[in-house]
Amino acid sequence: MSGEIVILGLSLSSSWGNGHATTFRALIRGLAAEGQRVLFLERDVPWYASQRDLPDPDFCELRLYHSLDEVFGTYGERLRDAAAVIVGSYVPEGQALIDRLHEAAQAGRIAQPFCFYDIDTPVTLEHLRAGREDHLARRQVPFFDTYFSFSGGRVLDVLRRDFGARDPRPLYCAVDEARYAPMDLPATWDLGYLGTYSPDRQPPLEQLLIEPARRLPQMRFVVAGPQYPDDIDWPENVERIDHLPPSEHAAFYGAQRFTLNVTRSAMKALGWSPSVRLFEAAACGTPIVSDRWEGLGEVLPEGEAILVADSTEDVVTALTTMTPPQRQRQADAARARVQAAHTGRARARQLIADLAEAPAHRLQGTGS
Template sequence: MSRPMDIVILGLSLASSWGNGHATTFRALIKGLAAEGHRVLFLEREVPWYAGSNRDLPDPDFCELVFYHSLDEVQERHGDRLRTADAVIVGSYVPEGAALIDRLAAMDLKRLCFYDIDTPVTMDLLDKGEEAHLARRQVPVFDLYFSFSGGKVLDRLSEVYGARAPRALYCSVDESRYTRADVPMRWDMGYLGTYSDDRQPGLEALMLEPARRLPHMKFVVAGAQYPDGIDWPDNVERIEHLPPREHAAFYSAQRFTLNITRVAMRRLGWSPSVRLFEAAAVGTPILSDRWEGLGELLPEGEAIVIADGTDAAVAALTGEDGTRPEALAARAHEIVLADHTGRARAAELAHMLQECPGRERRREREETTEWT
């Protein structure tokens, strides 16, 4: 265990998992940090779509959660804590993120870091000149740039965008919450995810078309923001929103769970979804689209089924490909509990922060270099 640290995180949301994957990621990570002995303050922008009944964790017991209404409030109420913290970490997609980062960069902070939970999407936005959440000029400002994606993404962050120290920090799972539930088997395959234009073709190919070909089987899609006009087969059940407390039972009621990756993340690879780790922790066999790096996390044919199209998905569901779902699930479960829990990820984060020299030491080193 590393020495205790004081960390401030300004993220999209911790309190609400509605329509975003950030909350469950932060929950597992911060709970792991608490278990490792670290102190965390999470600052969340108060917005109407993550309030009210959509707020499913208003008072976490593993960190301090404070809501703010403006950037001025962040500085006026929390300036002292930000300056004394061992690290300040800004998450991706924070409202007024670019303006917030400029203010933080002007403060005398020990370490200023960025945690990009959407790295390939962020790079696409920067290439288009869309900089509401993060400006391209700000990427080199961070002492550490933590990325949800690894592999060649890290090289691109450094070489193209000027990131000072890009590091992979994958999502993780709270294994205490994601355990096998004693529930009846209801579906042959399920999918959990908010609607996305670029994921919809994958959903069509790997679930909706298999559902049409296999009318005797049952399927389910849980997630918000799906538009009207989608041709849902009769054997595909829809659930509008599924709070995290129901995820484990949801996975436990499926023979297979489906993982679909956004185009930008699939193109660059090494971008595991938290749904992969959740399903594996529960012990549900996973069927996924293909992207570079997936087999390094969960070996193909050993811990996961990777399907390149409808035929492959149908073959897995019918057993025609010789898949042994129980063996796949057992191996994936073993890998995830060893390497991808919130506490394991928290230990990685703490180690990287403590290895980072910090802004004051870096300035001293740069000043010394100038005079030699």
């Protein structure tokens, strides 16, 4: 693809309290490996400004902006000459930004294809149905030549049928295979979890990690991630890590006998929404325990590449009965699947191919 891709996303510079940064980093590193240039435009906000763990990436050009006028003034020419323009979900002032980009696209002042990358699709749809339109308005969904979705499966049918998306396509998260790999480390924890606090994830975390910790006081557990309320009753054998930068993720996974995946309720309800944490843990060769949701087996088959837990008892049984060879077989199967289909470079190739098809979709009337 000739020309640069311009991405306006929530954050690339800071992974603090969001999964967008690691998703964008894996994808854009993959694009760079494929020879594709990327300009990433990020709104400079205090929350991320004080917590930047990648202020100067070597795989793309990162520029911070302070207003929408700056976007169109300073970068207007590059938006016009780009190979594609992609807006991510949860961008500050997203609705106003999309309106201005759409107007510019209609006037030929920005490149086409003009696309959206929703890294929160089930949550976005839940918000749109409730009339919450902070970063994307319902009327704007048909603006995009292609609506790339964190979720696949029947979520794409919902986007097309109920919200008017013209060309919805899955673009799952991916793992940066150069930074997530097995490490020969002693087991510090029997079960761990990595994720920012979310009220809807807390009940399954209670069921699948905190209660097993209470029942297995001789074992060690860990929860890493920010924003957990002070009133949570953590058992003494659960270690808390407030924030773990991506540079320490591989070692974190490598020090666990099992790692836990917990899915947000909106994503579980619609299914086909694999978290980047699944791919990261699998790439690191750590056996995964996950809650159940539709479509998980298409990514990691149950019983072969992942252990699906429906109850506290399922987790306790796994921790107390699975042998090292059984864990190793499961971990190896998961890693093989992720290395084959869910790396940043694989996802970059998919994106480039999809963007190349977008003009044809417009000409055929499915994207215009």
